[in-house]
Amino acid sequence: MSGVTLALVGAGLRGQSYARHATVAGLGRVTAVAEPDAYRRETAAAEFGISPDRVYSDWTQLAAAGRVADAAIIATQDQLHMDPAVRMADLGYHILLEKPMAPSEQEATAIADAAERNKIMLAVCHVLRYTPYTRTLKRLLDGGRIGRLVSVQHLEPVGWWHHAHSFVRGHWRRQDTSAPMLLTKSCHDIDWLIHLFGRIPAKVSSFGNLTHFRASERPEGAADRCVECPLEPSCPYSAKRLYLDCLGDPDSEFWPLSAVTQARTEEGVLQALRTGPYGRCVYACDNDVVDHQVVNMEFPDGATCSFTMSAFTPMEHRRTRLLGTHGYIDGDGCTLRLTDFRTGLEEVVDPHAEGGPSAGDGHGGGDEALTDAFLAAVATGDPALLHSDATESLATHRVVWAAERARATDTVVHLG
Numbered sequence: 001m002s003g004v005t006l007a008l009v010g011a012g013l014r015g016q017s018y019a020r021h022a023t024v025a026g027l028g029r030v031t032a033v034a035e036p037d038a039y040r041r042e043t044a045a046a047e048f049g050i051s052p053d054r055v056y057s058d059w060t061q062l063a064a065a066g067r068v069a070d071a072a073i074i075a076t077q078d079q080l081h082m083d084p085a086v087r088m089a090d091l092g093y094h095i096l097l098e099k100p101m102a103p104s105e106q107e108a109t110a111i112a113d114a115a116e117r118n119k120i121m122l123a124v125c126h127v128l129r130y131t132p133y134t135r136t137l138k139r140l141l142d143g144g145r146i147g148r149l150v151s152v153q154h155l156e157p158v159g160w161w162h163h164a165h166s167f168v169r170g171h172w173r174r175q176d177t178s179a180p181m182l183l184t185k186s187c188h189d190i191d192w193l194i195h196l197f198g199r200i201p202a203k204v205s206s207f208g209n210l211t212h213f214r215a216s217e218r219p220e221g222a223a224d225r226c227v228e229c230p231l232e233p234s235c236p237y238s239a240k241r242l243y244l245d246c247l248g249d250p251d252s253e254f255w256p257l258s259a260v261t262q263a264r265t266e267e268g269v270l271q272a273l274r275t276g277p278y279g280r281c282v283y284a285c286d287n288d289v290v291d292h293q294v295v296n297m298e299f300p301d302g303a304t305c306s307f308t309m310s311a312f313t314p315m316e317h318r319r320t321r322l323l324g325t326h327g328y329i330d331g332d333g334c335t336l337r338l339t340d341f342r343t344g345l346e347e348v349v350d351p352h353a354e355g356g357p358s359a360g361d362g363h364g365g366g367d368e369a370l371t372d373a374f375l376a377a378v379a380t381g382d383p384a385l386l387h388s389d390a391t392e393s394l395a396t397h398r399v400v401w402a403a404e405r406a407r408a409t410d411t412v413v414h415l416g
Helices: 015-022 038-048 059-064 082-090 105-118 132-142 160-168 187-197 239-244 250-260 266-275 366-380 389-407
Strands: 005-009 030-034 071-074 094-097 123-124 149-157 203-209 292-298 304-311 319-324 328-332 337-339 347-348
Touching: 005 059, 005 082, 005 304, 015 038, 015 123, 015 187, 015 250, 015 366, 030 038, 059 082, 059 366, 071 082, 071 366, 082 094, 082 105, 094 366, 105 123, 105 389, 123 366, 123 389, 132 187, 132 319, 132 328, 132 337, 160 250, 187 239, 187 304, 187 389, 203 328, 203 389, 239 250, 250 266, 292 389, 319 337
Parallel strands: 005 030, 005 071, 071 094, 094 123, 149 304
Antiparallel strands: 149 319, 203 292, 292 304, 319 328, 328 337, 337 347
16 A cells, blocks of 8 residues: 555645654655645655655645646645645545535535546545544444434533634634634534434534623733733633643644644744734634534434534543433443443443544544545545545535524524
C-alpha cells in the first residue's frame, strides 16, 4: 500500500492529522500540497518531503496540474469544500473529505453527484463509524444481543472550554461564515446514530438556542479581552488559563494552541491573545451558533432517538443508552455495559478504545482507522472497505438539515 499517493488540499489541523497518519503508518505518501497559509504550506512540504514543483498556494493550481496523485485529502474550511471536491473528482482523484460535506444541501449534492459521475471513491470523515468502540457496538446490535432496538438516548458533551475555543472565538462560531452547530459539530453524531439504526428516520424535531455566550450574560466589569480583564482569574472561559496551560505539552501545543499561534512561549501566547480572535471575552464575540440543542428522531418502525449536544459539560467521550426489546446497553465511549433481560445477567464489554474523544486525540482511534480503510480501499480498488460512501453521507447530512429546519421553524419535519 506504500504506492498510494496523496494530494493534501488544506494543510490545517485535520489535514495534517490524516496525512501524518498515512505517512507514519507507511500506507501512503503525500506528494503534493495546496495551502494558502505560507507557514502551514512550507511546514507540510518539509515534513512530507514534497517536491517544490508540487507545492501550491491554491487548490486551483494543483487542479491545473492534472491528476498528480491517486487520491486527495480535502480538509479546507467548510465553505470551501464543494469546488475542490467536484474538480478533483472530475480529474479522477479518490477523495477523503473532511466533514461536513458542505454547508448546504445543494453543494453537498453536487459533490455526491461528482463522485457518482466519475465513479470515484469518496469517504466523508465520519470517523466515529470507524472506532473499535463503534465496531463492537454495531456487532452487538446486529447480532441481536438486545433484541430489536426501540429507543436511544445520546449525549455529545462538547466541553465548556472546547466550545469557547471553536464555537465562540474560533472558526465555527457563525452560521454565515461556517454553518449551524448541528452540522459543523454534530453531523458526526447524527450520522453515527443512523449507522446504528441502519436506516433514515421518518421525521425529526429539534430545539436549541444560544443561551449563555452572548452580551446579556456578560458579568459587570468584564473587559473585552481576557488579558485585560479583572475577572479573568475566576472565569471558567479564561483564554489565558486555557492557552498558557498548553505550553510544554506537545499534544496541546498541536491542538488547540496551534489554532491560536505558532508561538511556544508565554509572551508569544499573550501577544496572540492581545491581538487575535482567541483572546476575546466569550461574552463580547460575534458568535451566533447555538450552545445547546436537542434532536428527536422517529424511525419508520416507531423506534425513537433523542440526541443532546451541550457546551456545558467536561470534554468527554459521547455517552449512549440503547434500549432494546431483550436487553439494554449503556456506553461511555470506552466500555459497554450490556444487561440481558432474558437471563438478568450483566456483561461489561471492553472494545479497547484508543485515545481520547477530541480531534487532538484522534477521536478514539477513529481518525487512524478511517485513514487506513480509505488507503486500503484506494490501493485495492475495493469500496466495500469503507463504512459509508458519498450517497450515504449525503443522506445523513440531509437529516441534519431537516433537524435545523425543524428548530428554526418550530415544526416536525417529515423526511421522504
